[in-house]
Amino acid sequence: MNIFEGYPLRKILKREQALMWLLSPIALQLILGIIVPILLLATNADLVANLSQTELLEAMEPVINVVGSVASILPLFILPLIIIGRKIPLINRKQLSRDEWKVIPGLDKQDWKFLAWYIPVSFIFLNVGSTLLSIIFENSEAINQEAIEELVGVTPAWVMFLMVVIAAPIVEEWLFRGLIMFRRDSLDASWLSVIVSSVIFGLVHVPTNIPSAFSYIGMGFMFAYAAKRTKSVEASIVYHMLNNFIAFIALYVAV
Template identity: 30%
Template sequence: MSSKGPDLQDFMPSSSFVPQRSALNRTNLSDFLLLLIISIGGTRLLLPVFDGFFLSLPWSDDAVNAARLALGLMLHSLIALITTWFIFFYRRQIKLKDIELGPWSNQWLRTALPMAAPIILTTLLINYTISLLLGDSFNNPQSTVVETLGHTPSSLVVLITGTLIIAPVLEEIIFRGLLLGWLELKMSRLKALMVSSLAFALVHGAPLLVPALFVAGMGFGFARQKAKSLWPAIVLHAIFNGLSVLLILSAPA
């Protein structure tokens, strides 16, 4: 009696899932570019409007910078959320089921948890290797954001809400739900996974973090492909962000 190990196809969704996502054919590349332009440009246009208000506050420079950064993060998320809804869900009439975001099930947690450690350890190793190569010139912009916000209760609320809830849900809807789903209709699943992961890494605007974010994106996308649901990717993303923030907060000053 012969025993055969699991094949890679055992961990990939069957081809039958592609026609079920055909509603994504209603979108195109210009929709994603428009989302990117409005999300980034809208924040940069609106945030300076509040500069006068911040300067009028009897706060220290550190407190003003933290408040301005928190507002910028919230504005960016709100603009991205509204734009995503309008372009894809209202204008293109895409439904949540089309991006494989259905009801929650505990099985999504069981799918995500075993994948968390390999993704986190790999990205930590990548960043550690880059830091060894670059020395003092390696600057993690995520550390700068956390340090600017500070360790006050209000800043921790902003961090927890943004990194564990808003970013995982919104970014996974965009990159693993909409973009990866659309690309899977245009090319092989592996190519689609790689392209969407690269876009995910580049859009963060941190060149030194691109390799680690690319690997993280590959892990999140593979989880969605394996489970045929967006929930495992959201869970993995939340775990990844939460641990990243925890490591930054616990690092010696």
């Protein structure tokens, strides 16, 4: 049995959850973001001593950007090894056969029919709501969005595409939808897990005001409902990828 055939349903052990979270982009950015700069400062102590605080920050900016890129992409290759090694049921949880799934493992024809109307309708409602709240309240960008926009000018487009459109949706959905919503030995996800998943997803993206909180938590809810309705993480990955692809295009059009 390979990873795309789906592993038998079982509870995801706490140590498996902890390992995946430890190797997530969130943890790796924090760990590498501290360790790498310290090592560089320690090995270049003489040079650092002659730099002002502003010059030091400017010198470290490329390193921080590289660390962020590596920490965002690396889990895309590490987490599948954990899933395969531990046979964690996060991919094709319904164990659809090759004849049953369409386009990608885990989604059948009915799932695609649902996503075909659900994604555009929910996407429009979410963005209309975000726009109205931005008009009502002071509109300032979230820290997460500002960080992404800063990366656009210093990171190759293909790296940004891999980070934003490929790595982030797959890894984040395995974590926020997979580990939170589908951690038990059942295809069904509770509404409580949907809400918890949505709120944590929103908070991790560091909203700075009501519009950004609504946008990120609402986005998390849209992804979570897609997963709950189809009983698959793949549905939320597809939605997340499409959402981020639109955002990716918008970023480069605006530059």
